Amino acid sequence: MSKKIRTRFAPSPTGKMHVGNLRTALYEFLIAKHEGGDFILRIEDTDQERFVEGAIDIINRTLAKTGLTYDEGPDKDKGYGPYVQSERMASGIYLKYAKELVEKGEAYYCLCDKERLESLKQEVAGKEIVVYDKHCLHLSKEEVEANLAAGKPYVIRQNVPREGTTTFVDEIYGEITVENSELDDMILIKSDGYPTYNFANVIDDHLMEITHVVRGNEYISSTPKYQRLYDAFGWESPKYIHLSLITDENHKKLSKRSGHASFEDLLDQGFVAEAVVNYIALLGWSPEDNQEIFSLDELIKVFDYHHISKSPAVFDIVKLKWMNGEYLKAMENEKFYEMAMPYIKEVITKPLDLKKILDMVKTRIEIFPDIREMVDFFEELPEYDIAMYTHKKMKTNAENSLEVLTELLPILEAQEDYSTEALHDRVMEYIQEKGIKNGQGLWPLRTAVSGKQMTPAGAFEIMEVIGKEESLKRIRKGIEMLLSLIHI
Numbered sequence: 488m489s490k491k492i493r494t495r496f497a498p499s500p501t502g503k504m505h506v507g508n509l510r511t512a513l514y515e516f517l518i519a520k521h522e523g524g525d526f527i528l529r530i531e532d533t534d535q536e537r538f539v540e541g542a543i544d545i546i547n548r549t550l551a552k553t554g555l556t557y558d559e560g561p562d563k564d565k566g567y568g569p570y571v572q573s574e575r576m577a578s579g580i581y582l583k584y585a586k587e588l589v590e591k592g593e594a595y596y597c598l599c600d601k602e603r604l605e606s607l608k609q610e611v612a613g614k615e616i617v618v619y620d621k622h623c624l625h626l627s628k629e630e631v632e633a634n635l636a637a638g639k640p641y642v643i644r645q646n647v648p649r650e651g652t653t654t655f656v657d658e659i660y661g662e663i664t665v666e667n668s669e670l671d672d673m674i675l676i677k678s679d680g681y682p683t684y685n686f687a688n689v690i691d692d693h694l695m696e697i698t699h700v701v702r703g704n705e706y707i708s709s710t711p712k713y714q715r716l717y718d719a720f721g722w723e724s725p726k727y728i729h730l731s732l733i734t735d736e737n738h739k740k741l742s743k744r745s746g747h748a749s750f751e752d753l754l755d756q757g758f759v760a761e762a763v764v765n766y767i768a769l770l771g772w773s774p775e776d777n778q779e780i781f782s783l784d785e786l787i788k789v790f791d792y793h794h795i796s797k798s799p800a801v802f803d804i805v806k807l808k809w810m811n812g813e814y815l816k817a818m819e820n821e822k823f824y825e826m827a828m829p830y831i832k833e834v835i836t837k838p839l840d841l842k843k844i845l846d847m848v849k850t851r852i853e854i855f856p857d858i859r860e861m862v863d864f865f866e867e868l869p870e871y872d873i874a875m876y877t878h879k880k881m882k883t884n885a886e887n888s889l890e891v892l893t894e895l896l897p898i899l900e901a902q903e904d905y906s907t908e909a910l911h912d913r914v915m916e917y918i919q920e921k922g923i924k925n926g927q928g929l930w931p932l933r934t935a936v937s938g939k940q941m942t943p944a945g946a947f948e949i950m951e952v953i954g955k956e957e958s959l960k961r962i963r964k965g966i967e968m969l970l971s972l973i974h975i
Contacts, residue, residue, distance in 0.1 A: 492524030494699050496550075496557070497531045497688060500542035503749035504549040506741060506802065507703060507733050510767045514730065515701045516555045517768070517790035527695060528560030530571045531688065533681045549750050552760045554783045567695045572687055581682035584690050584720075585643045585675045593719040594675055596631045597623040597644045619644065619672050643676040645686075645712060653711040657727045659795050660704075665711045673712055685709060689716045697725050699792075704729040728792055731771055732799045741802050753807075757855035759818075759826070762811040770800035780813055812853035823849055830855045834863040839952055847943040864937050865953060868961050871938035873968050881926035888931035889969040894921070895932065896962055905955045910947040935965030 494515040498508055519526040528550065532538055550557065559565045569575050588594035599622060607617050623631075624646060635641065647670045654664040675686040682690070692700060707729050717724040733741045741748050753763050765781050772795050774781075781789070815823065827845050835841065848861050863869070876888040895917060902913055918928040933946040936958055942949065950958040 490696075490698055492519050492522045492698050493527060493696050494519040494524065494701065495527040495529050495692065495695065495697050496555075497529040497691075498546050499531050499534060499537065499684070500539060500546065501534075501537045502539045502542055502545070503751050504545055505749055506753075506767060506770075507730075509549065509553070509750050509763075510733065510770055511701050511703070511730065512550065512555055513553070513764060513767055514728070514772070514790075514792065514795075515699070517786055518699050518701065518728075518792050519558075520787045521790050524698070525558040525565075526555070527567070527697070528557040528570060529691060529695070530561060531684060533572045533576065533684060533687055535573075535679075535681065545751065552754075553750070553764050554760075572682075572691065575691065576681060576687075580694075581687055581690055582676060582680070585682070585686070588645070588675070588716075588719055589643065591719060592646060593715075594643050594645050595624045596626075596635070597642045597672075597674075598626070598631070598634050598639055599623060600640075621646075621672060624672075640678045642674045642678050644672040644674055645715065647672055647712070647715060653715055655710050655714040655724070655727060657707070657710070657729050658699075658792065659729055659797060660707070663707065663710070670712055670715075673709075685712065686716070689713050692725055693717070693720070693722050699728060700725045701728045701730065701792075704731055728795065730795065731797055733770055733802050734799050735802055736804070738799070738801070757830070757857070758807065758811050759814050762807070762814040765814075766807045766810050770802065771796050771798075779810070808853040815852060816850050818849075820846070820849075827855055827858060830858045831862060834859045835866045837866055839865055843948075843952055844943075847948060851943050861943050864939050864942070865949070868936075868964065869938045871934075873972050875934050875938075875940055876931055876965075876969065878926070878930050881930040882924060883927055883930050885969055885972050887923075887927060888934070889966065889973060891923075891928055891931045892935055892962055892966050892969070895928075896959070896966065899955075899962065900959060902955070905951055905958070907947045907951045910950055914947070931965070932962070936961045 496512040496515050498504070498512075516526045518524070528546075530543060530546070557563065559567060559570065561568075561570045564570070575581070585594060589596065597619070603622075604617050604619075607620060608615050609618050610616075611618075623644075648667050651667050652664050653667055653670065654662060656662050673685055674683050676682055691697075710727055710729075714724055735741050750760075750763065754760065761782070764783060765779075765786075768781065768786050768790075769779065772790070772792075774789050774794070818826075824842055824845055827848075828841065831841050831845060835844070844862050844865060845858075848858055852858055852861065873885070877884045895914065898913060898917055899910075902910065904910075914928065914932065915925075918925060921928070929946055933942060933949070934940075936946055936949050936953065938961075953961075
């Protein structure tokens with residue numbers, strides 16, 4: 488019987504949830520759920536300097552909004568807890584395992600002070616880094632014990648041999664071998680007693696029986712050091728799945744400054760959570776067919792991590808907007824009204840039928856803020872260019888537009904029923920009697936009642952919403968404007 492799949496999302500609480508982090512969480516979730524496994528939330532808060540107040544709330548909120556429900560976590564202990572690293576540390580667990588490595592010769596106490604470490608700095612690829620020279624490895628056991636007893640600060644370092652190679656297998660990139668001489672003796676326990684991320688995640692993954700580890704490919708260079716830790720303990724390593732970089736449209740790394748790099752930024756910009764999840768799933772993974780729109784349940788069924796690409800994924804905001812528009816079209820009306828109402832109320836304060844207006848825009852917008860510019864004319868007729876009445880395709884100009892509006896005015900004044908259907912029937916009757924093309928009659932009317940070239944609905948729908956009085960007022964204004972032009 489194969490081992491039950493267990494994946495973990497282990498974010499550091501350092502601020503907003505970046506798109507890259509969300510993709511990692513989503514893939515971890517899908518890998519587990521595709522095989523009926525468990526998805527675990529673990530909070531890696533050992534880097535106390537970068538801790539941001541409220542960041543854990545952001546993590547919880549994001550997972551809830553995206554539907555990535557975890558099976559185990561800080562509030563759902565299934566026997567592998569605690570699920571917060573600082574709480575795990577309090578039990579002394581990391582120090583215990585680090586000392587075990589010291590006993591095995593796989594790690595050692597380092598007592599070097601700041602000055603000595605400064606002196607070891609080298610420039611590598613334009614960056615200043617400390618390449619440790621194993622100085623403290625050669626201290627006798629007695630020297631180490633005397634220094635520790637005297638309370639001298641220390642760190643515990645991994646002991647990586649300078650000869651030979653280390654090999655690990657990545658599920659996407661295959662077998663990777665590196666020269667040990669390229670690996671540093673990384674710190675396992677810091678001088679404040681906290682474990683480093685690199686050490687703690689190995690210990691925790693083993694103790695929580697994690698089977699698949701998903702992370703960005705920037706961690707490939709650290710993985711040999713993790714592999715050495717697994718080997719040193721005699722533990723089975725998890726399957727490694729490294730994800731390619733997410734870039735912007737200019738193929739630059741998607742940065743927090745890009746404006747759409749975090750999940751909450753995207754929601755604030757009027758995207759819906761389901762569309763964002765769907766889009767992020769396709770950043771580096773593709774299904775066997777060309778399907779693009781997936782619910783979370785559908786993703787669970789079809790997600791196969793072997794189809795993850797090695798190539799960088801481009802975050803295309805235009806594509807995301809298109810996808811979001813598809814979600815809005817398919818959304819139940821009541822939910823759409825609820826989500827769209829704050830946006831329409833920003834521009835319409837008059838007691839108009841807002842739901843009716845929202846019905847007009849539902850299939851025409853890509854994100855909720857599009858609503859504002861599309862419907863603002865319902866509130867008030869904008870200043871518009873009289874040249875709009877001239878339309879080559881509709882065969883209209885200032886003269887025949889004036890004629891149409893002047894003739895329609897008394898008809899519409901006499902019209903009591905201002906429903907879309909009644910207005911349609913009466914105006915079309917006039918167009919037929921006059922013997923003109925539909926466009927010649929409808930274009931001037933729509934221009935007059937909207938003041939816009941593009942509207943989410945035709946003249947009759949607009950007139951029904953704004954009502955008889957406002958419609959007539961706007962038509963009279965159009966006649967006035969055209970008269971002033973023609974009489975110049």
